[in-house]
Amino acid sequence: LLSFKLYELIDFNKKIFRISFPIIIIPSLYLYFFTNLVVNPLADVLIAFIFIIIILYFATFPPKLLTNRLFITLGLCSFGLYLLHFIVIIFFLKTDILNKLNLLPQHGSSAFLTYFAFVFLMTFVLSYISYKFYEYPIMKLGKKIANQQPTLKEVQKEIKVQA
Structure with missing residues (x-):
């Protein structure tokens, strides 16, 4: 729901978003899966943030494999x-x-x-x-x-x- 509202509100600059997506997602996924730096409450917020960014990315750039x-x-x-x-x-x-x-x-x-x-x-x-x-x-x-x-x-x- 939050992703949908953000998608409605924000006019994504596609070029910047395509470049910033891996810069945001890769370190976030690394922190979540491979470190003990994130304690449980923060881990829940982090994974929610990751999913929001992934949903926004797929809404902006739908993959051809999934849009048939x-x-x-x-x-x-x-x-x-x-x-x-x-x-x-x-x-x-x-x-x-x-x-x-x-x-x-x-x-x-x-x-x-x-x-x-x-x-x-x-x-x-x-x-x-x-x-x-x-x-x-x-x-x-x-x-x-x-x-x-x-x-x-x-x-x-x-x-x-x-x-």
Whole structure:
């Protein structure tokens, strides 16, 4: 929230920010991870400061790797991913469908990665469907209703006219 407010308030000089970012972040990360100079309360403030700077940097210079159609779709579906992943995990655990279909390898790490891939894929599909047919239409309806509501100034003006 603080990063968003700072991003709104500060007009970043992109050239200076691109140069100052590593100058600020590298020593800060070094202090946080590799020294005992920072005691707990100060460490919390330092890591919060680091995250604020990183968020501002990515907002100013979005990396091409993260600004493609896949990641934008993931961002749009993120609420559904958050809500539905538990249901999908429980479904796979209760039905044991991956074992019944012989889709899970017997080795530990490869079984985990396969399980993760199936859970993620199913959660993503359900989240996308939820976003497209439920969340987005509800958001559009909410915006339509919000735009029809009179503003406070219009209500005050109407009250004065009636008085």
